[in-house]
Amino acid sequence: MEFKPYVPPEKSLPEFTIKALVLGLLLSVIMGAANAYLGMYAGMTVSASIPAAVISMAILLAFKDRNILENNMVQTAASAGEALAAGVIFTLPALIVLEVYTEFPYYLVTIIAALGGSLGALFTVVLRRAFIVEEKLPYPEGTACAEVLIAGDRGGAHAKPIFIGGIIGAAYKFLGSTGLWAGTIEAAKMVGRRVLYIGSDLSAALVSVGYIVGLNIAFLVFLGGAIAWFIAIPIYAAKMTGLEGSALDIAWTIWSTKIRYMGVGAMIVGGLWSLVKLRSQIARGIRSGLEAARRRQAGESVLRTEEDLPLNYVLMLIGAFVIPLFLLYLHILDSIGMAFVMAILMLILGFFGSAIAGYLAGIVGSSNNPVSGITIMSLLFTALILKGLGLSGTEGMVATILVAAVVCTAAAIAGDTMQDLATGYLVGATPRRQQIFEVLGTFAAALIMAPVLNLLIKAYGIAGTPTAKENPLPAPQAFLMAKVTEGVFMGTLEWAMVYIGAGIAIVLIILDEFLRLKGSKFRTPVMPVAVGIYLPLSLGVPIFIGGILRWLVDRARGGGEKPTDAGVLGAAGIIAGEAIMGIIFAALIVGNMAPSVGFSSNILGLLLLAAIAGWLYYTGRKGVE
Numbered sequence: 072m073e074f075k076p077y078v079p080p081e082k083s084l085p086e087f088t089i090k091a092l093v094l095g096l097l098l099s100v101i102m103g104a105a106n107a108y109l110g111m112y113a114g115m116t117v118s119a120s121i122p123a124a125v126i127s128m129a130i131l132l133a134f135k136d137r138n139i140l141e142n143n144m145v146q147t148a149a150s151a152g153e154a155l156a157a158g159v160i161f162t163l164p165a166l167i168v169l170e171v172y173t174e175f176p177y178y179l180v181t182i183i184a185a186l187g188g189s190l191g192a193l194f195t196v197v198l199r200r201a202f203i204v205e206e207k208l209p210y211p212e213g214t215a216c217a218e219v220l221i222a223g224d225r226g227g228a229h230a231k232p233i234f235i236g237g238i239i240g241a242a243y244k245f246l247g248s249t250g251l252w253a254g255t256i257e258a259a260k261m262v263g264r265r266v267l268y269i270g271s272d273l274s275a276a277l278v279s280v281g282y283i284v285g286l287n288i289a290f291l292v293f294l295g296g297a298i299a300w301f302i303a304i305p306i307y308a309a310k311m312t313g314l315e316g317s318a319l320d321i322a323w324t325i326w327s328t329k330i331r332y333m334g335v336g337a338m339i340v341g342g343l344w345s346l347v348k349l350r351s352q353i354a355r356g357i358r359s360g361l362e363a364a365r366r367r368q369a370g371e372s373v374l375r376t377e378e379d380l381p382l383n384y385v386l387m388l389i390g391a392f393v394i395p396l397f398l399l400y401l402h403i404l405d406s407i408g409m410a411f412v413m414a415i416l417m418l419i420l421g422f423f424g425s426a427i428a429g430y431l432a433g434i435v436g437s438s439n440n441p442v443s444g445i446t447i448m449s450l451l452f453t454a455l456i457l458k459g460l461g462l463s464g465t466e467g468m469v470a471t472i473l474v475a476a477v478v479c480t481a482a483a484i485a486g487d488t489m490q491d492l493a494t495g496y497l498v499g500a501t502p503r504r505q506q507i508f509e510v511l512g513t514f515a516a517a518l519i520m521a522p523v524l525n526l527l528i529k530a531y532g533i534a535g536t537p538t539a540k541e542n543p544l545p546a547p548q549a550f551l552m553a554k555v556t557e558g559v560f561m562g563t564l565e566w567a568m569v570y571i572g573a574g575i576a577i578v579l580i581i582l583d584e585f586l587r588l589k590g591s592k593f594r595t596p597v598m599p600v601a602v603g604i605y606l607p608l609s610l611g612v613p614i615f616i617g618g619i620l621r622w623l624v625d626r627a628r629g630g631g632e633k634p635t636d637a638g639v640l641g642a643a644g645i646i647a648g649e650a651i652m653g654i655i656f657a658a659l660i661v662g663n664m665a666p667s668v669g670f671s672s673n674i675l676g677l678l679l680l681a682a683i684a685g686w687l688y689y690t691g692r693k694g695v696e
Contacts, residue, residue, distance in 0.1 A: 077139065077221050078499030080376040084138045086504045091141045094130060095148025095508060096515040098123050103152030103516035107523045110160040111533070111544040120216045120490060121647040123149030125237075128223050139224040140500050146216065147491045147505045151512030154487035155188045158480030159520050161443050164549035165472050165556070167533050171465065174528055174538075177521040182399050183476050185517035186392040187421070191481030192509040193392075194425040195488045196385050201353045202489060203496050208433025211283035213493030215643030220498055222640060232637045232690050236279075236644020237651075239683055243275045244652035250667045252676030255609045259318035265305040268322040271612035273676045275683045276649040279642035280436050281617020282687060287592075288434055288599050289618025295334070295603020296611035298575065303330045326607070327551075329565050334605025335447050336572025337579075341597030342427040342448070344580055353426075357382065376496070378503045393418060396477060404470060409462065413470060416456060417477045420449040424478045425485030427598075432486035433493070434599050435614070442483045443548045444605045447555055449478040451569070454559035468556045475552065484513055572604065613680075617642070620684055624691035638691025645683070 078084060102123065127145035131137040163180060166172050202208050222233045247254060257270025281289040304325050308314065314321050346353070366373055393414055400410035424445045431441065454471045462470055488509045495505050532538035533546045558564030576597045583595040603611045624638050659665040 076376055076497060076499030077217075077224075080374045080499065082499075083375060084140045085136070086140045086144050086501055087507070088141055088144075090131070090134065091144045092148070092508070092511070094127060095123075095145040095512055098126065098145065098149030099152035099512040099516045100519055101152070102149060103156045104519060104523045106153045106156035107160050107520065108527060108544075110157055110548070111164065111527060111546045120146050120150040120212060120487070120494065121219055121643075122651040122653075124216050124219050125647055125651060128220075139220050139498055142220055142223075143491075143495055143498055143500050144504065144508050146220075147495070147500075148508040148512035148515075150487050150491060151188070151192075151484060151509050152516035154483040155184055155480060155513055155516045155520065157442055158188060158483035159184050159476070159524070160546070161446060161483075161548040162472060162476040162479045162552055163524070164533060164546045165553040166469065167528065167536050167538060168546070168550055168553040169465065169468055169472070169556075170536065171469055174525045175521050179399070180521035180524060181517050182395055183473070184480055184520045185514050186396055187417075187477035187480035188484040188513040188517065189510045190389060190392055190418075190421050190477070191425045191428075191484035192488045192506060192513060193380075193385050193389055194422050194481065195429055195485050195492065196379050196382065196506060197353060197357050198426055198429050198485075198489065199379060199492050199502060200355065202429055202433055203493050205355075206433075208430065208493075209284045209288070210433045210436070210490055210493035211280045212436035212646060213432075213490040214283055214497065214639070215279075215646045216490075216494045217497035218640050218643040219647050220494070222643075232640040233644035233647070236641040236690075237648035238644075239686065240275050240279075240645035240648025241652040242648070243645075243679060243683065244649040244656075246679075247273060247676060248652070248656045248665070250671055252671055252673045255607075256673045256677070257319065257609060259322045261318045261321075264309045264311075266308040266318050266322045266325070267305060268300050268319070268608070270607070270609040272607075272609045273673070273680055274610075274613050274649070275680060276646045277610060277613035278617040278620070278680070278684055278687070279645040281614035281619075282621045282642040282691075283639055284434065284614075284618065286618040286622040287594065289614045289621075291595065291599035292435060292603040292606075293611040293615035295337075295600040296606070296608035297603075298600070299326060299330050299333065299604045300608040303333060303571075329568055331605055332447075332565055332568035333572035333575065334441070334601050334603075335444055335451070336569035336574075337576040337597060337601035337604055338427065338441070338444050338572075339448055339569075340573045340576035340580070341601045342423065342430075342445075344576070344597060345430055346423070346426055375501050376499055378501055380503050380506045389418075400470070400473065403473065404466065409457075409460070409470065412456070412460065413453075413474050416453050417474045420452060420474070420478045421481040424449055424482040428482035428486035429489035431598055431602060432490045435602055436490070441602055441605050442479060442486065443551065444602075445482045446475050446479040446552065450475045450552060450555050451559065451564075454556055458560060463560060467560050468553075471556050471559075472552065475556075484509070572601070575604075576601065616684065617687075620688055621691070624688060627692050637693060638687055641687055641690040645687075 123146040124142060127142050131142055219233055252273055255270055255272050259266055259268040304322055307325050307329055308321060396417060397410055397414040400413045401407060404410055427445050428442060450471055453474045457467050457470055491505055492502055495502060527544060528538050532540040532543045534543040579595045579597045579600055586594050656665060
């Protein structure tokens with residue numbers, strides 16, 4: 072059956088409006104600043120697409136001439152700030168960990184953030200058709216955002232499950248954030264010399280992500296976690312000597328310093344294989360882009376919903392953005408040859424990383440997109456090449472981080488852009504206009520990244536560095552990037568784990584091809600498993616539970632299409648509510664106003680999560696009235 076967007080291609084509504092632009096850029100700056108702090112504090116950021124869509128809907132109610140596509144444009148620009156913050160804070164603070172800077176020059180952060188992020192948005196122009204139209208990846212958060220926008224536009228029965236889900240998600244996140252229950256419940260025990268671990272995040276949003284992506288993908292994410300935590304960690308622990316600390320500390324230490332790199336190895340092979348498999352779709356995307364540009368020049372019409380930025384403009388913009396980055400590298404290293412190598416590496420790895428990030432956002436959503444894993448891949452390649460060319464010590468590590476920072480911001484924005492384009496595909500937006508808004512939102516957020524970073528460093532500092540104050544920020548991802556870079560240049564990195572992860576990916580590829588030839592509905596694509604290995608097991612468990620819920624609902628209903636599944640609408644509402652409350656709490660944390668309770672009850676958190684899962688099941692079975 073041919074896909075029909077909510078707003079048909081023949082219908083044209085105002086999208087690129089002044090109020091949408093002003094509101095989108097303002098929200099991009101606010102959410103970028105909030106997530107910069109949250110990322111350095113907790114090592115993660117929250118996706119801003121759904122919160123921005125809901126905030127936009129509330130504000131645009133004051134205007135008579137509003138529409139769903141204008142609302143979509145606001146969330147497109149606004150979400151760029153959150154994504155850019157992730158790319159910046161995961162990498163650049165590593166230069167403070169390496170004691171290269173004690174505060175950042177404005178030009179350094181702004182050039183890398185604005186141009187690196189914009190490259191990620193431009194790279195997705197040739198990926199949109201391959202991943203969204205032809206591959207039809209689920210894009211759980213993009214789907215949820217579209218459902219929120221459509222339900223708000225329709226009202227009535229479609230709005231009810233989203234509204235109820237939003238209240239449930241926000242209330243659950245609020246109670247958990249006050250410390251009423253732990254964010255993760257987990258236990259570990261030493262059995263002989265082996266350590267056994269089990270744990271799960273108490274997150275209604277992750278259950279909802281599993282519900283939206285379905286059982287196949289949800290199981291594969293869990294399988295990756297099971298390989299890491301049930302097999303690899305116990306085996307590695309049994310071979311180690313002199314282990315100290317609790318069983319829980321030992322499990323987490325082994326995973327974060329050793330086993331996690333298996334996920335990186337699997338991502339490298341899985342990413343390459345994904346691009347090989349999708350080479351024809353990507354090539355068709357490039358050809359169709361060039362053909363569309365030719366047709367426009369000849370005065371022929373192109374469907375509004377298929378109108379991307381012209382590829383000739385995209386290529387010119389890429390060249391215009393690469394030149395200042397090359398000059399930045401030249402300024403830092405004072406070597407034309409090395410700056411040229413860095414620029415080429417940045418361009419190739421930036422496209423590769425953006426493609427993987429765009430693909431993974433389609434599987435697990437933007438919030439759970441392992442951008443840090445993609446960045447580690449680029450760190451490894453860059454460090455090895457630069458080390459082979461003679462760079463060493465601090466100079467080599469700085470050069471590596473500067474390339475990785477561009478790749479990380481590009482990948483973060485690419486994942487966000489593909490998610491926004493998936494939303495636009497469902498609601499009937501014009502891709503070209505969304506792509507322009509994404510770049511504008513990126514530039515707006517980039518202008519405030521350096522002041523925000525320097526403010527946080529002056530106020531808190533980074534733990535373990537000369538900048539640390541009384542309550543320093545942990546900046547866990549930045550420490551990880553610094554230690555990986557040091558490991559390559561000092562020869563201490565665990566390459567064996569990377570090779571094992573690559574081997575696992577090859578086995579999964581062979582199995583997936585066998586299942587494809589057999590015509591099986593169940594498949595084993597590498598990337599969800601790689602994500603499961605790289606991320607904590609505790610994230611995979613609620614996603615798996617959500618996948619099981621969706622399977623049970625589909626069995627009870629005899630199948631069901633996503634647009635008419637009230638469970639998907641309810642799951643979208645839960646994700647929206649938790650994301651909005653996450654943004655609110657980020658602001659409260661920054662203002663030292665976050666509420667807390669004096670006791671904790673994980674049993675209460677579990678019971679409420681079980682009740683939410685029951686509500687999702689009931690809502691999914693009931694359908695839209």
